[in-house]
Amino acid sequence: MEEVARLDKECWICETCGVQFAPSSDPPAECHICVDERQFVPKGGQRWTKQEQLKQRGYRNMYQKHEQNLYGIATVPKFGIGQRAFLLQTPNGNLLCDCVTFLDDATIDIIKGLGGLRAIAISHPHFYSANAQWSAAFGNIPVYMHEKDRKWAGYDHENVSYWSGETLSLWDGIQLVRLGGHFPGGSILHWPSGADGKGAVISGDILQVTMDRKAVSVMRSFPNYIPLSGSHSQRISKIMETLEYDRLYGAFFDLEIETNAKALVRNSLQRYVHWLQSDDTDI
Template sequence: MSPHTLPGPIADFWVCRTCGADFDPSPTAPAACPLCEDERQWVPPAGHRLATRTALAEEGMRTVLRPVQDSVTGLGVEPGLGVGHRGVLVRTEAGNLLWDPPGFLDEAAVAEVERLGGVSVVASSHPHMYGAAVEWADLFGASLDLPEADVSWLQRSSDRVRTWSGEHRPLPGLTVVQTGGHFPGSAVLHLADGRGTLFTGDTIMVTPGGDRITFMFSAPNRLPMPERLVRRVVAAVEPLEFDTIHGGWWDPSIRTGAKEVVRCGAERYIAYLRGDLPEYD
């Protein structure tokens, strides 16, 4: 079978509406979502909420694809699902990498990705953005490259998983770097395209103005990231050359000067952690 020949229809897997995690197809919904029960997520007051992919499609959910920059196409879901993130398909001459796929996909998205060259590798910044990684890998015969530290968070079974630690080069010009922070295996994707582009999920969060960054151990539960983890993240990306940062959502992005923004943003964040606010003394 050629790399772009689809093996069959999309599976009717289960999806957690709250965090976007996918679960294996089964006659009944999973009793609980382990990712939502973790300190970094949350369970709705009425309890866990799961639906099949087919049910979500019947409700009107759809995948949308939009350009992000040269050779990069974004994949999002409307209406929003889970943490509301969008993934990216990074196209290279040696194959395409799908980064941070949302938890839902449909036939139109699969057809468009196939037209763009398919998927050779699927990878993610952290478990909240594993989404439909298994389904994409199965459809295109791709490897599913996950950090050893976080692979246990994958809720669907797969024989396509390929684990790594520290630093991983899945395709020429692409490097995945383990930063830690939000999760022990939290990672960023570096694209060597001239001045360099970094895809960070929410490992390094771009703030609404598109000119600053911040860090959170848990965004929904408003838990800050400790200084030692912030410094670990910054040290992990320091050797990389990058001028642009795209976070895990359509907007905002930092279009220029991103490396210095990370340095300054980390020091500002740490100063606030320490309470170094002279105007309040």
């Protein structure tokens, strides 16, 4: 745990997106993720913190069991983007799907009590968080990121395992599937045995579950309202048709499609492309 404690003190964290950067005495000149058009720098300017400061400020992680062998983890009060990570338990080892920034001894103990972690898989750069610390805390486990997003890594450490191509098979049937769109390497996780064997998808915000929980949307940038092109949306739709799933978990607590997700995703993306291409004058 010495490495975890060292990173507590030496790694700067962007307050806006929650991504942790490589150890340095001074904070980076800018957060390259937040100055990109898909994110933003707040009106008050760039702000930096460290893990040890988050602990002093009273942050903690909360947990929710979504179904058998699947737990959601998020930080309260909200920090950074506010996403949840997922702890997926499988017979041959547990996977953390996406990541949150905050990590303390209580979190480590709880996750070890649930069987620890074999690996971490992250959907896209906005959720890179403090993956170096999480990896170190559980025995320098691999962190799977798509190579198309490598330039966005805040800390390109030795435990990152960049994968290429369209899919990456892990173990016990779980698979990472590249959809692109939001980021070139943007990926989802397909869990065939989820949803009582009907299949589940953990989508991050590569597919964003809408507030009515009856649809998803796709965007290049959600906070800056930059749409995704019709061709990208159609490509994503075709890939999703190849997967068997009934449930879809989005990036944030309480945003999931409990059943009939495949049909709802299909209809959502058809609707999205329709409105991109529509010349309806009755609006």
